[in-house]
Amino acid sequence: MSDSTLPARHEDPALDLLRPYITASARALQAAGIELERSWLDPSGPRDATIVCRLEGETRALVWDEETGWRIGGFVSGRPGERTRLADARYLGQEVLPLPQAVADAVVTGSAHPRRKFRSHSDDTESFDAEVRQVCN
Template structure:
């Protein structure tokens, strides 16, 4: 199978993370009260949670949990009390709920320091292929 490269900053490229984020939303179920994509550079998404906290994913640092301060569609999300969930940039969606529990409890792989797994400026590092995997799962 040939590797497909999506041209950066096209609509298709901007929407690449959506399938992955939707699968995480599905895994979290009723705990997610709303979610949206954030502006790019880096591409990101916010999941507002029922307890007033939020999970934010971005293509450089993965998932982080914090208290929602501000944000919304078309705006970057601001959080306080941030803890990164760890487990890499694209942890399997079914692993995010347990990582979230660990972050809330202050145990596990959670950390307050910001990991940087990749740069959003490196558009040819294979990350798009990893995101396409989740798109194919949804389309199947």
């Protein structure tokens, strides 16, 4: 996987904190045979990230945010600094920080779950940031 498919370092440390988790998730997707096009970290309130890929011949995107976790859908629009818009989004998991391999497995199997808000982005950010660090260590 080329470095251009991985999220670049972000100048905001609160967003850059997410980079190892998003990078590990992107690598798990690629290891599962999913072709990645690009990825980036997005705006705050809530923090989120996007991975654009090719799946079943279509351009799709996975979006992760710190309130609802991962979702996938048709890529409508998005870029660094702008919220990503998806068509026909479906949520992948039953937790906000699934292990990267679980993200890839959910994409490959077509797993879908109802939208669930696990937390507010303003809830105890220190504890959540510690969880983010744990996932990739």
